[in-house]
Amino acid sequence: MNLTERQKAILKAVVEEFTRTAQPIGSKSLIPLLPIPVSSATIRNELAILEKEGLIEKTHSSSGRVPSLKGYRYYVENLMELSLDPMIQDSLRTVFSKRHCSLEDTISTSCDILAQMTHLTSMVFEPRQSEQRLVSLSLIPINEHQAVAVVVTSSGQTQHRLFQFEEGVSIEDLKSCTQMLNEKLAGTKVDELIEQMEKIRPEISAHVSRHEVLFEAFISACMGFASERSKVYGRANMLVQPEFADPGKLEDLMRTLEDRQLFKKWALKPDNVSTKIDERNQLIQIGDCSVICTRFDTGAQEEGQLMVVGPSRMPYSKVIALMDYLSEQIEETFATRLEGGQDDE
Structure with a gap:
């Protein structure tokens, strides 16, 4: 799919503005969001092309457009700019500078931070510890x-x-x-x-x-070491997402998040779309939900996973940048423990 630079800029603006407002995006509202001066008529023409390509959709109740699942994938693969605010990095660095924290504390803190800063639900699948002694x-x-x-x-x-x-x-x-x-x-x-x-x-x-x-x-x-352990953080964050206003839909999601086996079946459904973002991160689209999975290495040929679950309308660049940083902190903690043994026990 070959988009012009202007079409890419418009699609990027649609995705990011819809992520922020949860409201369909009209051509006039895009004018101040674009890096180049473009008329409303030109934007409408470009929106029509993007819609024909299946990257955006027109809602039933408005003339505005919203990103499609395909549009979100294109954004994540081609348009997303990963960056973590320097002030946030400094705050997180302070949190993780306490190297005496246990691995459980580090993982738990990471998931709690993910849930609080993204306003979504985070999960962790801890690795099996079969190689540990x-x-x-x-x-x-x-x-x-x-x-x-x-x-x-x-x-x-x-x-x-x-x-x-x-x-x-x-x-x-x-x-x-x-x-x-x-x-x-x-x-x-x-x-x-x-x-x-x-x-x-x-x-x-x-x-x-x-x-x-x-x-x-x-x-x-x-x-407890014989199997992977999973924990869920920020369940209540789903209550404020308009995509989960239906009580039945919300109940199904909560039940799935609570049961590891149900979650695996849900995440592996054949009609899901999985997109590898880079060597560490993966996007799984499940209906109108998205799951970002980020691997962390324990240094013992075993991997764990951080996950963020939410609507397709999630701030992907912020979520992935934050998950990258936190997974690195977990890996550093594992490496410190493996190198230093139990000196601080």
Whole structure:
């Protein structure tokens, strides 16, 4: 598709103004938005050509135009200018300068920032941690009947589980079991932990009278590393998007976002259109929704994904620039943990 420079400028203005206002764009409103002087009549002619190319559409209730899904794709692939405001960069740099933050905190903070700054819904699919190795197991007593089992890996990832125990489990049993597990399992790959724990169960049972409850707590914590974890941030942001004013449509979207399996089916529907933006980013158009996916590398041959979900009318340049920056921060945190180990634990 060969567009003239003027047609590109007009399409860019239509997309960005509609993104800002959610109102159909007329020819007169485009005049002050273009970098070159163009008459209203000329703009109308160019809009007609863009409509014929399928890049914009005329709404039923107005003579103005709105971008089509094809138009959004053309904008993302050819017209979008990625930039992050220097003041925003400075603010984010301050947030991430606290290198003592855990990986979970870094990822959680990134998703929260995405949701707040884009006014959309963000998601994260954390990578499976099969290549990470166990650094330590620990038990933190809360009271005489409760404790927290904590598992820490070589990348700084943690899993913790609260568990109950009876009076028959002494503090000494807790300490002995924890010490033996650390001695036997330190350095084990996380996807082999449960199997290795089962192998040493008979040995520990000979020394710890009530080891079962402790084993179950640690096994439960270890299982958290066996699969990808997903979290959703900014669900309420969809309430203010005019595209989701229909309660039924909004309910379906919320249900999909809450269930990882439903989300995968939704994102992989055969009639969706997927566009690779660059090596890191991808746009998936699902009906009148868009999903921007940005990969982050853990340094262990495994990848996670940040995602922003919203209407097709989303500020793509701002969203993608922000996601690029945040994914880089996550990667730097992973790299720091892998290089420095657990110095700050």
